[in-house]
Amino acid sequence: MGIWNAEYECMDREKLMKLQGERLRDTVRRVYDNVSYYRNKMEEKGVKPGDIKSVDELVKLPFTYKQDLRETYPYGFFAVPMDQVVRIHASTGTTGKRTVVGYTAMDIDTWAELIARCLTAAGADKTSFVHVAYGYGLFTGGLGVHYGAEKIGATVIPVSGGNTKRQIEIMKDFGSTILTCTPSYALYLAETMKEMGIDPRKDLHLKSGVFGAEPWTEEMRKEIEAQMGIMAIDIYGLSEIIGPGVAIECEYQDGMHIQEYHFIVEIIDPETEEPLPPGTDGELVFTCITKEALPLIRYRTRDICRLNDAKCKCGRTQIRMGKITGRSDDMLIIRGVNVYPSQIESVLLELGLASPYYQLVVDRVGTLDSLEVQVEMTPEMFSDQVRQIEKTEQKIRSSIESTLGLSCKVRLLEPKSIERSEGKAKRVIDKRVYSEKCSDINKK
Numbered sequence: 001m002g003i004w005n006a007e008y009e010c011m012d013r014e015k016l017m018k019l020q021g022e023r024l025r026d027t028v029r030r031v032y033d034n035v036s037y038y039r040n041k042m043e044e045k046g047v048k049p050g051d052i053k054s055v056d057e058l059v060k061l062p063f064t065y066k067q068d069l070r071e072t073y074p075y076g077f078f079a080v081p082m083d084q085v086v087r088i089h090a091s092t093g094t095t096g097k098r099t100v101v102g103y104t105a106m107d108i109d110t111w112a113e114l115i116a117r118c119l120t121a122a123g124a125d126k127t128s129f130v131h132v133a134y135g136y137g138l139f140t141g142g143l144g145v146h147y148g149a150e151k152i153g154a155t156v157i158p159v160s161g162g163n164t165k166r167q168i169e170i171m172k173d174f175g176s177t178i179l180t181c182t183p184s185y186a187l188y189l190a191e192t193m194k195e196m197g198i199d200p201r202k203d204l205h206l207k208s209g210v211f212g213a214e215p216w217t218e219e220m221r222k223e224i225e226a227q228m229g230i231m232a233i234d235i236y237g238l239s240e241i242i243g244p245g246v247a248i249e250c251e252y253q254d255g256m257h258i259q260e261y262h263f264i265v266e267i268i269d270p271e272t273e274e275p276l277p278p279g280t281d282g283e284l285v286f287t288c289i290t291k292e293a294l295p296l297i298r299y300r301t302r303d304i305c306r307l308n309d310a311k312c313k314c315g316r317t318q319i320r321m322g323k324i325t326g327r328s329d330d331m332l333i334i335r336g337v338n339v340y341p342s343q344i345e346s347v348l349l350e351l352g353l354a355s356p357y358y359q360l361v362v363d364r365v366g367t368l369d370s371l372e373v374q375v376e377m378t379p380e381m382f383s384d385q386v387r388q389i390e391k392t393e394q395k396i397r398s399s400i401e402s403t404l405g406l407s408c409k410v411r412l413l414e415p416k417s418i419e420r421s422e423g424k425a426k427r428v429i430d431k432r433v434y435s436e437k438c439s440d441i442n443k444k
């Protein structure tokens, strides 16, 4: 696989740190002058822009929380006048009110450059047909990938999300070679191909997929790769930082290289807010150092993973982030045990006893939390006359229970009973939230 911009992607680390320091200094000056949130916070902490001279001094700066963006909705964090903003996007709003983000012409250019690097890492070049099944619109996925693919000179097929059969016909007729969408949608596409009698290895030209925007496990990767006969590459990003393209896996599929010339990364303990060393699980925090419209400082992503600073065989020198094990917002606390949907996904796919479509239903009966894992049967299981449903449910249950140390119920559902998503999959139905809200209402 090629490297789009070796000058930055393979930069000597000492030189990189120095450049990061310079960019950080400029950015801090800009946000102090233009964003009242940062000026106030820095004054509270007694920090002046001149105090920040290198990356080591980053810890003196205040954090930015999603809530801060919500409180200054929509444009309160913009560091340039609106006449310089050429594009608005918004986060999906997976965990609450959506946050609004803006780009100057230079930011759009930076973003395209980052995506060009990502797609190249996944094997794209100007002969590629990049099939964009991420949604176009306020969501950053569609247009984000689009501009990067054009920058490479690839042929973009801007399908956007939805209309799954049509997606597959287009892949076949137009010769898509690189598929970009969420991993859950990739799986749905694979399922639909099967139903349409299309063998992706024979009938399609797909070589790789660039999948992100939601957590997915190694087991899920194997599943997608096996079903489609492609290499599945993980891409990470979030609207607040720029959108997709903050980090990308290389062909070694062992962690995502973070675009460090543009973003300084930290991992912190989400409780104590203390920085943690590479190899330790914690919350990702990013500082934008080349953005114009929305240069966030120490943005708390709520995403949990670990960093790996070992040298990578691909030649890129940028530090790698491991797979996101979950968002701290997604973490369920069930009878005092912390549970991420991804843990259950791993168990389910490893067992291979049912389909990869699942959903977690959490409820509270009296004062006791309950967890029900609903998994779809495969069509083969369903048509099997001697259905060993109970036995399979028990096997899955005991495996989940021994992994999580938490008792649960497992229910096998008919194929297709869990809603397929065109974007981010909904893995959790937490009825406790609802019953708590109700009891609040009852109190009033």
Ligand code: ADP
Pocket (backbone or CB within 6 Å): 090, 091, 092, 093, 094, 095, 140, 211, 212, 213, 214, 215, 216, 234, 235, 236, 237, 238, 239, 240, 301, 303, 323, 324, 327
């Ligand atoms: P929202 O936070 O409302 O979903 P975005 O559409 O900006 O808004 O999505 C960004 C979030 O998506 C990230 O913070 C992260 O939780 C998730 N995400 C993006 N890419 C990945 C990935 N490759 N693996 C896991 N999670 C991801």
Ligand code: ZN
Pocket (backbone or CB within 6 Å): 249, 250, 251, 252, 257, 312, 313, 314, 315, 316
């Ligand atoms: Zn690499």
